[in-house]
Amino acid sequence: MGENSLKIVMYPWFAMGHLTAFLHISDKFAEKGHKIFFILPTKTQSKLDQFNLHPNLIKFIPITVPQVDGLPDGSETTADVPFPMYSLLRHAMDLTEPVIEGFLRELKPHFVFFDFTHWLPALARRLGIKSVHYCTISPASVAYLFRDEPAADAFLEPPPGFPPSAISLHKHEARGVDWINNIKEFGNGMKFVQRVLMAAEECDAMCFKSCNEMEGRFCEFLEKKFKKPMILAGPVLPEPPTSMLDEKWAKWLDQFKAKSVIFCSFGSEARLERDQFQELILGFELTGFPFLAALKPPIGAETVEEALPEGFKKRSAERGAVHGGWVQQQLILSHPSVGCFVTHCGWGSLSEAMVNECQLVLLPHVGDQPINARLMGGDLKVGVEVEKGDEDGLFTREGVMNVIRLVMEDGSEIGKEIRTKHAEWREFLLREGLESSYFDDFVHRLQRLLEH
Structure with a gap:
């Protein structure tokens, strides 16, 4: 590894969409010579092996998902359980904290990338590691949805200070957001929205797969709200598949x-x-x-x-x-x-x-x-x-x-x-050089975080 290369631990929410999004950005890091340690559930690794384009630099670290009352035996990702059980899966991930601490102490990475494990920033801080909330949703979505409101109707309109936009919600959508936000988390009594807000407030930086040209105004709104850097990785386009269509x-x-x-x-x-x-x-x-x-x-x-x-x-x-x-x-x-x-x-x-x-x-x-x-x-x-x-x-x-x-x-x-x-x-x-220049700037901004 080069002098300026980074060591990064990835710990995404155990949903296939999140795991693959974290692996796509891991591939981009590895392309630039950085070392990735990717924590994932044991049986899920076989589904992701094909997307690991740099196995010499991206090391999968399989872990056993702890047993939780009510969670069916062998459940590893959201694909294994219905939506009402997601909070049990989040609780199972919370129970991995001692295991994750052991990995972080042993690996001594520069950064840990995470999304729903709201306790990771405090753990990382204790160990002198920077924590990065890598959002698999858009800056516009985080800007609109990450708020604790007293009633569903508040979500019909954007929050105060939201940039000019066509974005608003219909009544059935606002009720859905309110319901998800107020789900009581198993094992700790907090609401789901408190979990995501704590993750955003406690981390050192938030990162997104997007471009300034598309969503810069929403990032400016988020920087003011959470008072921390919002770093864009660019489009992070998936590599062309190496396989043929069936x-x-x-x-x-x-x-x-x-x-x-x-x-x-x-x-x-x-x-x-x-x-x-x-x-x-x-x-x-x-x-x-x-x-x-x-x-x-x-x-x-x-x-x-x-x-x-x-x-x-x-x-x-x-x-x-x-x-x-x-x-x-x-x-x-x-x-x-x-x-x-x-x-x-x-x-x-x-x-x-x-x-x-x-x-x-x-x-x-x-x-x-x-x-x-x-x-x-x-x-x-x-x-x-x-x-x-x-x-x-x-x-x-x-x-x-x-x-x-x-x-x-x-x-x-x-x-x-x-x-x-x-x-x-x-x-x-698809403009030549766009993705690469965005990602170089992304890495540069991460390296600057290490100086503070």
């Missing part, structure tokens, strides 16, 4: 003309109610375009097949596929036949979509996703959001069809505008 999907997509296929994926966790699942795929059918939907089975169903509307499979056999398992999203998005991406607006999925040519249809579910949808659709104008009921949050098949046609067909003015804006942002994000 033959099954490559063959299926190859039969359709360029930019004609709708691809829909809602990430590893989102599950719709059965009636909304059916409205969504019936909306795809109504468009007349071919479609590939990679969706988890709806709530109450074991498989996607049992939840399909009557006669749907027969009617759409020639041009529609609904798949309940994992697919290679990055490779599908870049396939020439794909012209539209219907997304739940997870920050990772949007990053992948922004550097591809398919048009964006925004259908957010929970948490930070509505903020991302307003940022993309309202502020940046690179996608169009499907309309939902303000109170009940329900969408219709006609609503899905209309927005897809709007972005796919050449005649609409809105479609033209979002195609132009998306192309401009894509060109910017």
Whole structure:
């Protein structure tokens, strides 16, 4: 390792979206010669090995997830448990504090990167290590959502001093944020929002995967609020996959003309109610375009097949596929036949979509996703959001069809505008040297933190 190279411990929240986001940035550090120690649950390592592009510099440190009453045996990540059990998983991570302290004492890193383990900054400070809250959500989302409010209605509008923006929440979304914020954490009595605020207030710096050009104004707001550096790592684009698209999907997509296929994926966790699942795929059918939907089975169903509307499979056999398992999203998005991406607006999925040519249809579910949808659709104008009921949050098949046609067909003015804006942002994000210069500055700012 060089004289200025860093030693960094990564300890992300045990959710696949967080683990992969931390591993992507670990790859970028390793590319520049820095050493990473990546703590993760034992059985999860095999799922992440393929994304470790620098095994000589990124060392996985597997740990056993402690047993907690009520947490099913063998549970390691959020993929193993339903949402109401997430607080039990967070408590299990809290119980690892003595183990993490042992690792930090032994490894003596310059930094520890974390997200939900609110106790890490105090532990790191005692050991003379800098703690960095690496946020897997956008600066806009943190700026809007990280606040403890007395009632749900407060979330309908941004907090005081929030930069000018199209971002606000609908009533059903505000209720959802309020509910998540007020979940009582198992084992310590604090609310979830107190956990995330403590993590933000106690750390030495907060870091994001974003650019000043896109979200600089939200970072300025956060620097004033938390009185600490907000450091942007740039776009942190995933490396092009080294694998090929599965033959099954490559063959299926190859039969359709360029930019004609709708691809829909809602990430590893989102599950719709059965009636909304059916409205969504019936909306795809109504468009007349071919479609590939990679969706988890709806709530109450074991498989996607049992939840399909009557006669749907027969009617759409020639041009529609609904798949309940994992697919290679990055490779599908870049396939020439794909012209539209219907997304739940997870920050990772949007990053992948922004550097591809398919048009964006925004259908957010929970948490930070509505903020991302307003940022993309309202502020940046690179996608169009499907309309939902303000109170009940329900969408219709006609609503899905209309927005897809709007972005796919050449005649609409809105479609033209979002195609132009998306192309401009894509060109910017892929500009030669942009990512590298952002990351060099990111490392430089981290090194400056060590001087204080």
